[in-house]
């Protein structure tokens with residue numbers, strides 16, 4: 463995306479304007495997520511997991527851009543795990559990364575054969591496949607001395623996971639923008655946590671990333687996730703702003719107004735105690751405003767990446783291949 467508008471016809475000028483606006487919005491969202499969750503700190507070495515899908519390409523591209531302007535130093539190493547799925551175009555990522563001129567590693571591990579051998583025909587392969595992948599990526603992070611592992615899940619993935627857990631798992635649980643691995647050794651970050659998938663799709667098309675198809679393993683798409691995705695997309699069309707409001711709800715949890723006795727001490731509640739943050743709404747009729755669609759406040763504030771102190775800055779398909 464170039465800033466120069468010279469010699470462009472009005473249509474091309476408008477497209478350029480929109481493309482720049484989109485790039486800015488994504489960059490701000492990534493900067494905000496990094497800051498809000500303190501995802502990247504001075505001296506970090508970020509292992510960016512690159513699958514060849516639109517999300518991970520966009521994540522790498524945006525992080526490389528932010529790296530140039532951030533007032534702290536951090537390094538990036540891109541890693542692709544070639545799981546030896548049939549038809550995987552091995553040359554695509556090395557060519558792309560070499561042209562970019564950045565540090566990268568292609569890890570070749572034939573997990574595809576293991577999964578095919580171990581999992582019964584007709585059974586879902588994703589659980590074993592992703593477990594194997596996770597173990598390999600953690601090992602590679604150690605080998606590379608990476609302090610953080612960046613995954614390309616976005617806001618739609620997070621919301622879909624929330625609804626999957628609610629509808630099928632009976633849990634109020636999403637997908638965290640930042641987490642520590644079970645063994646306590648690795649920090650995983652999701653810098654695209656605030657980015658909409660439709661924005662990433664447009665960005666990937668404009669940037670012409672050399673996308674590698676995600677169905678090479680032959681696994682069936684996760685139907686439950688597909689249903690949830692369609693539901694959310696339908697809401698997005700019919701009620702602009704609802705998706706944004708739902709995501710904000712994940713950042714505005716009021717334990718005293720849910721029903722988890724582990725999270726809030728209902729049994730120990732006593733009169734005369736300090737009022738709860740969510741307020742006494744026992745007799746009130748709640749009033750809600752219409753949600754605002756994305757864009758209305760998307761560019762609020764300035765990315766903290768450009769303004770924070772060095773010590774704090776930078777900062778399921780969900781196959782994750």
Ligand code: SF4
Pocket residue numbers: 587588589591592679680681781782783
């Ligand atoms: S969809 Fe992803 S996680 Fe599932 S088997 Fe294929 S590559 Fe593995």
